[in-house]
Amino acid sequence: MAAKATKTAARTAARPTGDVADLRLAARGRGRIAWAAGQMPVLAELSRRFARQKTFRGLRISACLHVTSETANLVRALVAGGADVLLCASNPLSTQDDVAAALHEEGVAVHAVRGEDRDRYWRHVDAALAHDPQITIDDGADLVSRLHETGAAGAKKVLGSLEETTTGVIRLRSMHRDGALKIPVFAVNDAQCKHLFDNRYGTGQSTIDGIIRATNVLLAGRTMVVAGYGWCGKGVSMRARGLGAQIVVTEVDPVKAIEAALDGHRVMPMEQAAAIGDVFVTVTGNRDVVRREHFAAMKDGAIVCNSGHFDVEVDLKALAGLAARVEKDARPATDTYVMQDGRRIHLLAEGRLVNLAAAEGHPAAVMDMSFSVQALTAAHVAAEGDRLEVKVHTVPEAIDREVAALKLKTMGLAIDRLSKTQERYLASWREGT
Amino acid sequence: MAAKATKTAARTAARPTGDVADLRLAARGRGRIAWAAGQMPVLAELSRRFARQKTFRGLRISACLHVTSETANLVRALVAGGADVLLCASNPLSTQDDVAAALHEEGVAVHAVRGEDRDRYWRHVDAALAHDPQITIDDGADLVSRLHETGAAGAKKVLGSLEETTTGVIRLRSMHRDGALKIPVFAVNDAQCKHLFDNRYGTGQSTIDGIIRATNVLLAGRTMVVAGYGWCGKGVSMRARGLGAQIVVTEVDPVKAIEAALDGHRVMPMEQAAAIGDVFVTVTGNRDVVRREHFAAMKDGAIVCNSGHFDVEVDLKALAGLAARVEKDARPATDTYVMQDGRRIHLLAEGRLVNLAAAEGHPAAVMDMSFSVQALTAAHVAAEGDRLEVKVHTVPEAIDREVAALKLKTMGLAIDRLSKTQERYLASWREGT
């Protein structure tokens, strides 16, 4: 509890302010952070470089991220580079309390408690603003949104802001289009080393993991309805099929819908899919994707979850409105809504990110790439200082290339190099048939 | 603890003797049993039939099985049919203590505590013998072996014994070949509705589940070495590939080795595989499959686990002998052996069944088939009484057919029926080209 952290802080002068669940969990948290570190060799390499170069000396960084063992390794890399980092949660259900405790104990101001309510969540975000950061890191744009709402963005003390998610990048582009954006932001999500891997292989495995931990259902032979066939939806579909599920894809984009069909999945509107699905997963970045009329059509025993950033993809109010009663925690992270007609619909993780709330989020090996892009982009902002234009920047290509090359090396893989002749051939338009 | 159970027993006259960890877990156990029941409609149907027909009236049944929510539903079906059932664990690490408590509280004599030591394990088996059963159900043949060792089998009061595993059936066939078998046994494992589904789809998903819960590693891009390409090995390979792993298969049987190759996997001796694997899974039914020379060749960070019945497939002594020290519980169910040369090898679940010790075992939907075969075979023994020959029986085909037909129906699937003309065609040898 806050009290607990504060009390401990009283005993140790250097201890930062913060709000974590239970400092006694720190030892277990340290263990898990170390385990993740073993899977994150690129970030470890960058951490050593930052420590040598004091890349972030004198900079305050506020990060609003899922508080997991992987995030802890990013925070440590920033701290190694001299940054004064404050960390708050980007989702009320994704915090790993043991990791929060461990980070807090080693001197990072952590404001994150698993299961925190809405008020506490926003108090934590506000603490991140009060940290007066020169760099912010966001997962869903809550920090940067609050910066703008409160007018703090206008003061222009933020050199740059980094955004991790598809959802957040969509928001930031909207802000920019509306002329509302006041600070330079980087669409970290759009870096190749981020979205091609994290969104696909990370979300793919961890979403399935969340569903199985929550329900222990056999996926083989079940019909899984995947709403959205972007990188996340492609990843979830690929992995669920890999476990024997039949996939039904719903989409609003005809190009993605054809891709899904040619990948061998069935494609149909949610209205039809609702009646045949055994498991539903939303990964659209949009709201009300599964709603009243769909719940009404579902089979008895249907399982519904979300792996998109916000808990708006499943219309929770509609579900509650249809239910005669709710049986909480039928299984871990599983609530059973008993409909007035007797059908039972199982909602996982209260409609929040099932991969983080019912499992442990993306595996460290994939976050190694995403967070290495974050770390190098933060270093880029630190180097640019106040010279960055106010707009949505893409991550410099050199960062993508460097992360990919380092990752490949740490995976023990070698590849070919272009010869001079080949480089010349690619650049030439004179060599022919 | 035993003490606790006994003490509670003192309070409730009807309470059976037994040894479970903590009766306070009963409520959670009941919840999980109910959840599994929702996935086991065939067994539910049989349970209703047994209750109507009092199929097992007056019979004592001792079952030595993994004490899971699925097993609980089998036990309940037998009890519904009038049986007096005693349940002991078939593995020291696979008991779900909450399920044990729940069953115990509803009057079943349960002898099973997760993490029990060797002595306590065998005391529990002996309690099962002391129950003086007419029917026994085994998962690994420990009960039937003990029956023979103690000479109790000779008394021939056991009408029939049912065996769930490949490993157990191999043992029983050996006993029979040696002229040592004294009671009729049924190779339940060999029924189609058992091994084609449980061993493949059940072991497949749950083994992957165990590995991910224990380590949270990204399987995509990792090399997984699967030792054994029987039904279990096929299932594990199929699912690991489905999550993006590259599979290397080791085998001793050339036919299975070619199958693995034509399924697109690499095949090589363990000696070579040891040096390239990131994750090792044994499913052979044999001992010392991963041993000293293999540990010596492994990469730093290799993960080793077993999903075969006994904990002999990985040579634990050899591993301990090579290690400078062991870090216990680096993650749940994960011990890290630090070699004298500094390499770290992670052993999951102490070399016991990783799907049961680090996850929850086979999903209920697949155990619905296996345990329905068990239930109907038990009913067959009850009906035959003392008329069964002393040998290894196969499960009557009619049982396979009935379970398959019921399962299909509960899955909501319809299939074609042979017309008279088609039946005649299949039976005829006179219709030609």
Add this chain to the structure above:
Amino acid sequence: MAAKATKTAARTAARPTGDVADLRLAARGRGRIAWAAGQMPVLAELSRRFARQKTFRGLRISACLHVTSETANLVRALVAGGADVLLCASNPLSTQDDVAAALHEEGVAVHAVRGEDRDRYWRHVDAALAHDPQITIDDGADLVSRLHETGAAGAKKVLGSLEETTTGVIRLRSMHRDGALKIPVFAVNDAQCKHLFDNRYGTGQSTIDGIIRATNVLLAGRTMVVAGYGWCGKGVSMRARGLGAQIVVTEVDPVKAIEAALDGHRVMPMEQAAAIGDVFVTVTGNRDVVRREHFAAMKDGAIVCNSGHFDVEVDLKALAGLAARVEKDARPATDTYVMQDGRRIHLLAEGRLVNLAAAEGHPAAVMDMSFSVQALTAAHVAAEGDRLEVKVHTVPEAIDREVAALKLKTMGLAIDRLSKTQERYLASWREGT
């Protein structure tokens, strides 16, 4: 033409009687036989052994097989061992005329012409009987059936008959059950090295190959209905999915139907499948699997083919009855039936084996195993002479083991060997938990 073969025969004393399409194709046939030989190293090894040992000295063998480049290599191996071989076609549409010519030219009596009519087909079978064989080899049991119909089987001069197909084995078992079988037969199909590979990987790839050569349709995104989920159906489904098709399986056996569902395919009766399929493939071994009511329900543009042994699986008469007209050879091996309501249904290869009639049959690498089993089983019959019991024999396990071991070696793959300790462990029932 027969005339041509005969005329040529006149020029060359040693030339056998026979009936092949055109001897001028012999050179091309030799090239293709040589190419296939390159993929059949096990058979080559056996051929050298037979030549050394004169295994079949003085024996007449009649083989009724698909006359392909792979079969040619089997025939050559038998001839190398001293056999006097006559070869006739086991299907009117599967003969490769260039291969027939080549074999004929090197002295084998070949009676096989692609596209031969029913009468000519049976004249060829009769020529095989007239050869007065001591060993027969069948693919679909036509030779052995004719032997019995004509009463020739009663003379018991046939030492043993070998059967290659599931369909043929079903027939032979029926004959035996009816007390009609007069000669010893071997269910070569049931050898592991045959059905596990040829039926699955061979039929899988070659059926898809036949469909694509005939139609050049994109399989990705199409719904393929596979009737029958035995080894052939499993192979076809696996490969079609591998090319992006959505699979619908129809079955009459509930166990196979559940397997199909857990493999991620949809399962339904043909009545429903008929309306949603884009491509239909039958591999059931039964008749009238696709029939009048199904044609009536099909979509415009549906493609229908068979990969089972006989051309009875698709009810051709019903299709013809529904059609207003037929457009022959819209594409190679493709006839378009224009229904009275204007819908077009495309029938491939006249309902005969699409993998042989529209492509080249199983790849040589897989026939290497099947035909090595045939060759060693023939050698077994030669060795046993007239000592074999009249019944349906299974292929001796030693043959399976030898073929598998040789194949593995020629694939360049090594596997593990059981240690003494491991062998003892597997044989023992005394080592425990």
Add this chain to the structure above:
Amino acid sequence: MAAKATKTAARTAARPTGDVADLRLAARGRGRIAWAAGQMPVLAELSRRFARQKTFRGLRISACLHVTSETANLVRALVAGGADVLLCASNPLSTQDDVAAALHEEGVAVHAVRGEDRDRYWRHVDAALAHDPQITIDDGADLVSRLHETGAAGAKKVLGSLEETTTGVIRLRSMHRDGALKIPVFAVNDAQCKHLFDNRYGTGQSTIDGIIRATNVLLAGRTMVVAGYGWCGKGVSMRARGLGAQIVVTEVDPVKAIEAALDGHRVMPMEQAAAIGDVFVTVTGNRDVVRREHFAAMKDGAIVCNSGHFDVEVDLKALAGLAARVEKDARPATDTYVMQDGRRIHLLAEGRLVNLAAAEGHPAAVMDMSFSVQALTAAHVAAEGDRLEVKVHTVPEAIDREVAALKLKTMGLAIDRLSKTQERYLASWREGT
């Protein structure tokens, strides 16, 4: 032959000049064009629209494309819109002579003969220039390159030029970067409805098809080395794995290399891959990808082919230099190079596009999308007239959207539509956690 076409032309006043192999093949060509038309409903819809609107009235179009049944349907659509179309081959080995004859007979000036030599190839390209086109369509940029080499581009009479391939677009971008580009060009390849489908699903299936038609090898259990993991390489890898091959990927781009690894493929430099591959496929767009040192390392029996646009990916001179002799046409489209050390390396289709030279190119269903983009982009050029800027244009998004929507509809698939609330949500940055 040319003579033949000319002679025929003499008989029919309306017949265009041209050079096709044999007009007697026209009937078969018409049949195949009609068959492809049945798989190209979007193009059919556009064709009707063009006919109504006379979209291309008075315009001369020169198209340098693979002369296949799919291309014929594109040409017909342009002709329906009033264009005066000349068609020449974009590759000496990809022309379907029957299709060329059919198109020629219906009045299109076709200059394309399968197997034409280098001189004749360029004479055909020059005929296309002599047609004095306002719009050109290219597959590999040969036409537009020649336009620039000859100085004809400078005259600026070409309103716009359309390019179909990745390879061609790379060239055009190089020209533009060098300031050499003189006419507006459209990177049709980069449209979503082109490269996401044609390059992946089209090249995937058709490359496998070409390899199997040429060699009939069993892919299951073989190691296929795929050079390049762009969209084409992803497609080939996906489909080859789908047929049971083990994939090894070689790359020069680290991001693509990691993708390949996480997709479960092995990744290594060609130097290592050369020694373990059974089949090699190049799809890089670069030259000398398989070269002397690689041939030197290959196994006996290795199969080498190319599915990239130009025949430069495999170093043919190096291969010839190493060979003691060449056996032509061991199988269709297969030449066997016998090395001085006796190893045999099989080269397919003389190193040209194996999917077109040994099979029939992309299936019509996927070309329906690519050519509909071409057709609508041509219409866009026609509408813009001389207003287009000289640069490499991307295809207008509206064209992508329209093709996708039409395709989806003709596939019989429906999808969801955004509600007003959802649209607002996506556009807003004010709605939060």
